[in-house]
Amino acid sequence: MSESGSGGNAAKPRKHPRGGAERSAARRDAILAAALDEFAAAGFAATRIDDVARRAGVAKGTIYLYFRDKDALFHELVRSALSPIIAVLEQPPPGEITLRGLLGVLTQTFVREIFGTRRKDVIRLVLSEGPRFPSVAEFYYREVVARAVPAVRELLRRAVGPGAGGEALVTYPQLIVAPALVAVMWEALFDRFETLEVEGLMRAHCELLLRAVEVKGSGP
């Protein structure tokens, strides 16, 4: 009920014999999409399975054909939303890198793949519900954070070159992601009061980093 095993919440897709497999997968996706909508709007606890079912266009009981319980639904939601990103993190980094290029790619990727999609809500959900779902936090750490941090660190190392003054960044790659986090949270909480221009924010962030580091690395 409160938490399943550490990480082993593999979905139980049950057998969907014959050609119903497609339909079945579509349903599963519809449920996940509906769950994201509802969880994002009201949080995990305040969302009723009934709401998810209604939004997904299925009956309440149907959800239990695809997910063991509400917790598993949440786990799968996070897992399925983040898998593509995880896959990206696995990719071997390209050969030549400049800091400007790296920051540009990271920023664009964030804006395009996360902030511009509903993954933004998944990230926020992970941050919000994490304390209640240690296994989700652990999954997110293991699959995303523990991979992204070293990966970015390695890319940075190559981008700023040995001896350059980017030690601060190399030591704390989190500094690169921080504004993205702010953007996600701001939009969810304060957008109705004051809009925060993400692209501007990220551009200003990159500009500052480039000044701080490139100056060092681009000496005469």
Next chain:
Amino acid sequence: MSESGSGGNAAKPRKHPRGGAERSAARRDAILAAALDEFAAAGFAATRIDDVARRAGVAKGTIYLYFRDKDALFHELVRSALSPIIAVLEQPPPGEITLRGLLGVLTQTFVREIFGTRRKDVIRLVLSEGPRFPSVAEFYYREVVARAVPAVRELLRRAVGPGAGGEALVTYPQLIVAPALVAVMWEALFDRFETLEVEGLMRAHCELLLRAVEVKGSGP
């Protein structure tokens, strides 16, 4: 919030300790402290009033003598924890300012007043539960964000001087706070897997900002 101990708030003075008013205020604080512990650990919805009562060393019904309902308890928790910070934001800024000094003060204040206290958890709660408590989000925006952002912006303007290259920062003061947000979230979610050294993070952050901006302002 007054001052609750680091971890154990078992306050069960069954006897006749003091005057009613003092005792009443102490009880209120004990309840708020207990509520913070519980809300921070499990989130608002998953916390039972009974748990708060037990941790505060009072009966369930007693909580309703001090707070109208669970929502009001949460509201008061946020309000009382953030009031001191709000008061600080009201203070007239000092006369002479350097960017280094400003960043140092902000960082130290953050570490001492927020990250080093349970206010860190309150901030995280506001971010987590905000979508479910529009009024809390609004309170936080109005009283904290909407004051802090312009205040920091103004201080920055004075610190970097006209014509200096700190426009990015002046336009997006959120960039200054971003790493603090990361620190708060990281500690709550990932600290058990990997520690994030806040002071180091903040120092690196400041270092980068100083390089990015001072270089501009101190050119030949």
Next chain:
Amino acid sequence: MSESGSGGNAAKPRKHPRGGAERSAARRDAILAAALDEFAAAGFAATRIDDVARRAGVAKGTIYLYFRDKDALFHELVRSALSPIIAVLEQPPPGEITLRGLLGVLTQTFVREIFGTRRKDVIRLVLSEGPRFPSVAEFYYREVVARAVPAVRELLRRAVGPGAGGEALVTYPQLIVAPALVAVMWEALFDRFETLEVEGLMRAHCELLLRAVEVKGSGP
């Protein structure tokens, strides 16, 4: 009970292809019947939903599938029990009327349709709980009293004829109903101490009225 009236705003019996609808209506009726039993025995406030559920043979939560809350259950109880009577009040009165015939019909109707059924308890509940349920009192006034009083008055007018001495009755048709009220209350409160013979009471009442009025109208 068993007969949900025509005018009842049923909660929502949900659709179920075949036998479901019947079963649903049966359940609704069972709950209403159980509620009447319990409310009549202990009053609205002292009755627990749990008791109603147990007596109806359903789970507590089931009641909330059929009625929004305890208040709505009470409202529906009154409404469904009184609808048939209201329907009768709508009927056009027959052509020729004698006072004896009128009193006989009214008495028999009362004994058969109210005193001989559990509607007697519903009436008593309305009287007892009315002050706490203004809307129930209003419903009862609008649908029953405000129709019955003029209807009886009109019938009386035709039965005693112009000039006859029945002005008292025509002005206060409540006098005709008064003993019925006494019968209902007496049975609920004092029957265990002393039985009140309803039929005798009503017969004596009619006899008195006939003597008082007919004497006037049938003088030599």
Next chain:
Amino acid sequence: MSESGSGGNAAKPRKHPRGGAERSAARRDAILAAALDEFAAAGFAATRIDDVARRAGVAKGTIYLYFRDKDALFHELVRSALSPIIAVLEQPPPGEITLRGLLGVLTQTFVREIFGTRRKDVIRLVLSEGPRFPSVAEFYYREVVARAVPAVRELLRRAVGPGAGGEALVTYPQLIVAPALVAVMWEALFDRFETLEVEGLMRAHCELLLRAVEVKGSGP
């Protein structure tokens, strides 16, 4: 909690030594008066001891110095309000009686002593809460009904004389009281929609009875 013994709810006035006795009695009365107000307005169950205390101008705990519990308060309320009436019922009936005189006295007594006072509310409370308070119903039956019915019956017997046609009344003295009951209930429930003129109602009632009986008794 739900019901005390048959009738033994004698108050426990505790000793109020010295001159405090008067003050004590006044307080007791104030509490009873407040209880009547509140019970009449909302019913027994929906009335909070806190409400009674506030209206009585005493602290909540004080009520428990005068009454064992909420039930006892209700018992005492009924008892104290009805005692004067009970006393009247004990009085030896006067010598010579006419039906007209009897009805006039009864009516005037009802209007003056009950309908014109808050005893009206007590009567209604007894009728409303009776099923939940068997001992109150029993008290009311024993002390009021079981005395009033035979008393009125005896008076009637003397008023209409042997052989007269008032057998109906003699057999069912309840018929005399019935309109009074209607008046009490009507006022509580329907007065806001339509006023029922008590005096007119009672006068019409008496008129009818006199016609029905005197005609018989005053033959040539």
Next chain:
DNA sequence: GATGAATGAGGGTTCATTCAT
């Protein structure tokens, strides 16, 4: 005696989960 803060059992209501259809 009076007070009213504190108590905690009790009950209305919700909602995740089950299961007969």
Next chain:
DNA sequence: TATGAATGAACCCTCATTCAT
């Protein structure tokens, strides 16, 4: 497979009653 009526454990909140002051 899909459904949604039914279940009942859980939890918020109330309020009669107590008791330290």
